[in-house]
Amino acid sequence: MAFRATCLLLLGSASSANHGYRSSRPWLPRDMPKDVVTAEMLVAEDDLPENFDWRNVNGRNLVTSDVNQHIPQYCGSCWIHGTTASLNDRIKVMRNGQFPDVMLSRQVLMNCVPSPNKSLPPPGCDGGDPWMIHQYLKEHDVPDETCMPYQAKNMECTPMDQCRNCLPGHGCWSIKTWTGYGVSSYGNLSGEVAMMKEIYARGPITCSFATDDEFMMNFSQNVMEHEGVYSTKKTYTEDQVDHNMEVTGWGVTNSGTKYWVIRNSWGTYFGSNGWVKLERGKNMLMSEADCDWSIPRFEGLDEVLAGKVLGSYMAGMTTKVESEKLKETLKAPKFKTLPTVLEQSRSRTQESALVETFRVFQVALVALSLLAVGYAAGKLRARRDSREKTQPLLGHDY
Ligand SMILES: *[C@@H]1O[C@H](CO)[C@@H](O)[C@H](O)[C@H]1NC(C)=O
Numbered sequence: 001m002a003f004r005a006t007c008l009l010l011l012g013s014a015s016s017a018n019h020g021y022r023s024s025r026p027w028l029p030r031d032m033p034k035d036v037v038t039a040e041m042l043v044a045e046d047d048l049p050e051n052f053d054w055r056n057v058n059g060r061n062l063v064t065s066d067v068n069q070h071i072p073q074y075c076g077s078c079w080i081h082g083t084t085a086s087l088n089d090r091i092k093v094m095r096n097g098q099f100p101d102v103m104l105s106r107q108v109l110m111n112c113v114p115s116p117n118k119s120l121p122p123p124g125c126d127g128g129d130p131w132m133i134h135q136y137l138k139e140h141d142v143p144d145e146t147c148m149p150y151q152a153k154n155m156e157c158t159p160m161d162q163c164r165n166c167l168p169g170h171g172c173w174s175i176k177t178w179t180g181y182g183v184s185s186y187g188n189l190s191g192e193v194a195m196m197k198e199i200y201a202r203g204p205i206t207c208s209f210a211t212d213d214e215f216m217m218n219f220s221q222n223v224m225e226h227e228g229v230y231s232t233k234k235t236y237t238e239d240q241v242d243h244n245m246e247v248t249g250w251g252v253t254n255s256g257t258k259y260w261v262i263r264n265s266w267g268t269y270f271g272s273n274g275w276v277k278l279e280r281g282k283n284m285l286m287s288e289a290d291c292d293w294s295i296p297r298f299e300g301l302d303e304v305l306a307g308k309v310l311g312s313y314m315a316g317m318t319t320k321v322e323s324e325k326l327k328e329t330l331k332a333p334k335f336k337t338l339p340t341v342l343e344q345s346r347s348r349t350q351e352s353a354l355v356e357t358f359r360v361f362q363v364a365l366v367a368l369s370l371l372a373v374g375y376a377a378g379k380l381r382a383r384r385d386s387r388e389k390t391q392p393l394l395g396h397d398y
């Protein structure tokens with residue numbers, strides 16, 4: 001009885017849940033640079049296949065892991081989740097699936113993407129849209145999840161809340177330099193064919209949706225009646241748009257219903273392992289009205305993978321000045337600064353020659369000690385034997 005009451009209460013109040021979409025259009029104009037390359041220039045409509053999904057491109061998966069925006073507590077951060085999902089997957093696509101999978105820090109974007117009103121803190125859990133994130137990432141870098149995990153709450157854009165490490169006896173400190181990710185270009189688009197072209201040419205996109213109570217609470221019932229595809233006869237208006245999700249592909253059911261392949265950010269227990277199919281070509285849930293794309297940058301990762309940059313526990317990848325300051329505050333044992341690390345990797349051949357010489361010396365030393373020990377033992381035995389001959393042990397009974 002009590003359980004049922006809770007469920008009804010949840011259903012009754014669900015419409016008040018905004019998943020975290022708030023349009024920045026009223027204060028942020030959508031002006032794309034004149035020279036920006038769009039998918040319209042890259043793909044012709046005739047080239048688009050009937051089915052396409054970045055989770056399975058000729059048997060290869062080119063998307064990253066699933067997450068949940070609502071834990072450890074409710075947070076309206078769908079704008080962060082829908083956008084990072086596309087960025088992570090586009091990095092994977094651009095790198096042709098090579099190691100490693102990258103997950104941008106959702107919490108750092110929450111902490112740092114600014115509010116339109118400069119006197120207000122970053123919106124975080126209070127909502128925003130992909131354009132705000134792309135605009136920020138054009139000028140700034142963010143680290144990955146290992147610098148700052150998702151906490152589902154509003155924090156600040158301090159060094160400590162962008163990347164940190166901790167150690168018993170030292171507390172926690174900010175890591176000043178890390179591998180950063182941003183975007184080199186971005187834009188918005190709308191309409192079924194434009195969406196398909198962009199996805200096919202360059203990777204997943206992020207779109208906005210009106211995800212009402214039926215989508216939230218009755219998703220399973222709905223799709224069971226439509227071959228696994230969510231479909232509704234209801235129509236929506238712009239002011240009902242409340243959610244961002246990533247669109248990674250499309251297809252057609254056996255009976256001919258066209259659908260989108262969409263990643264949600266409500267955990268893998270929602271929909272089909274966290275993903276949904278939504279009817280395509282009908283602007284269902286306003287899905288085809290407003291989408292965003294961007295081209296990720298990851299030069300920092302390339303440098304690390306090429307062995308040009310290394311990091312340390314205390315300083316991360318840092319400059320000499322920064323690490324000197326850290327050394328003082330932490331009174332830590334000597335740690336290597338970036339220039340030292342680089343120098344070392346350059347002089348590795350000299351170093352290994354030195355190590356070789358030292359090893360030969362060590363072997364000689366061990367051999368000499370063994371000889372000396374053997375000689376001393378022999379001497380002792382000889383002395384004891386002579387003593388036994390001249391002076392038989394007392395009480396020894398033959
Ligand atoms: C910005 O926020 C402050 C504090 O809430 C408010 O007083 C001010 O009117 C806001 N400015 C704009 C332009 O919205």
Ligand SMILES: *[C@@H]1O[C@H](CO)[C@@H](O)[C@H](O)[C@H]1NC(C)=O
Pocket residue numbers: 025030188189190
């Ligand atoms: C991008 O958004 C602006 C502002 O809403 C709109 O006027 C424009 O048509 C959109 N661009 C595309 C390609 O849909």
Ligand SMILES: *[C@@H]1O[C@H](CO)[C@@H](O)[C@H](O)[C@H]1NC(C)=O
Pocket residue numbers: 213214217218221
């Ligand atoms: C969910 O489905 C049930 C049973 O089919 C129905 O009674 C209820 O009105 C639906 N709720 C929503 C929000 O669509």
